Amino acid sequence: MIPVVVRNVVTEALGVVRIVLGSEDGSALPDFDAGAHIDLHLPSGLIRQYSLCRLQAESQYYEIAVLKDPQSRGGSAEVHRLSVGDSLTISEPKNHFPLMRGDRHSVLIAGGIGVTPLLPMAQTLQKTERSFEFHYCAKSPETAAFSSALEKASFADKMHFHFSQVTGAGRMDVVHVLSCHSNDSELYVCGPANFINDILMQAKMLGWPEERVHREFLRRQIWRLLPLKTLLLK
Numbered sequence: 607m608i609p610v611v612v613r614n615v616v617t618e619a620l621g622v623v624r625i626v627l628g629s630e631d632g633s634a635l636p637d638f639d640a641g642a643h644i645d646l647h648l649p650s651g652l653i654r655q656y657s658l659c660r661l662q663a664e665s666q667y668y669e670i671a672v673l674k675d676p677q678s679r680g681g682s683a684e685v686h687r688l689s690v691g692d693s694l695t696i697s698e699p700k701n702h703f704p705l706m707r708g709d710r711h712s713v714l715i716a717g718g719i720g721v722t723p724l725l726p727m728a729q730t731l732q733k734t735e736r737s738f739e740f741h742y743c744a745k746s747p748e749t750a751a752f753s754s755a756l757e758k759a760s761f762a763d764k765m766h767f768h769f770s771q772v773t774g775a776g777r778m779d780v781v782h783v784l785s786c787h788s789n790d791s792e793l794y795v796c797g798p799a800n801f802i803n804d805i806l807m808q809a810k811m812l813g814w815p816e817e818r819v820h821r822e823f824l825r826r827q828i829w830r831l832l833p834l835k836t837l838l839l840k
């Protein structure tokens with residue numbers, strides 16, 4: 607467990623805050639690779655996972671961005687109440703969503719707050735001069751965390767924004783995006799479960815091999831027990 611202090615709180619988009627966490631004594635925090643997340647232990651005792659949403663500019667800081675879930679049982683709402691100077695503890699970074707090695711083209715697809723693990727991936731791919739494209743789907747620029755930073759990033763030419771509620775912009779053409787690269791690329795998807803599942807289904811139909819399709823669900827899958835009768839009828 608690592609003790610940290612909230613060093614900054616910034617509104618990144620409607621309902622999204624970015625929290626800068628710093629080590630207590632100014633020492634370096636452990637290194638991490640793009641795709642990593644930490645467990646955040648909140649003052650109430652709740653523990654929630656958050657992706658490290660940018661590579662470290664300075665080694666004593668981590669950044670997370672948190673969407674306030676309207677159905678929250680507490681975690682994201684509590685993060686939104688944090689202020690500068692609050693003390694917390696975090697786990698060491700864990701990574702279940704790493705970038706693959708090799709020179710294949712990468713297709714990054716984010717839905718909403720799913721941008722958080724993909725942003726450091728884009729930074730890493732750019733830094734290592736690997737080929738990629740980054741599709742960011744959201745309702746509007748106002749709800750899309752980091753949209754203005756991404757428009758100005760060194761990889762801005764690789765960004766494709768798909769704003770479903772902006773006239774003239776519209777939803778991403780999933781089939782088109784996935785068809786262009788099914789033979790030679792790695793696919794990384796993060797966002798709400800139904801968004802990820804739609805993309806995985808299309809990728810499967812278009813012949814993407816399972817081992818080149820990578821995803822991270824930002825929520826535990828909740829399986830409700832079906833009545834026995836329903837199961838027997840299947």
Ligand SMILES: Cc1cc2nc3c(=O)[nH]c(=O)nc-3n(C[C@H](O)[C@H](O)[C@H](O)COP(=O)(O)OP(=O)(O)OC[C@H]3O[C@@H](n4cnc5c(N)ncnc54)[C@H](O)[C@@H]3O)c2cc1C
Binds near residue numbers: 643670674679681719
């Ligand atoms: C690896 C990882 C990385 C993540 N990174 C980020 C990130 O960068 N930014 C971010 O905002 N979030 C991220 N999350 C999600 C985050 O951990 C929290 O789940 C999120 O903030 C919601 O927490 P909460 O306590 O507010 O909501 P919760 O109370 O946990 O509820 C979340 C949702 O689940 C539903 N729900 C809860 N319990 C049940 C139940 N028993 N039955 C049915 N439905 C239920 C609620 O209605 C609600 O919509 C990540 C999750 C993982 C696993």
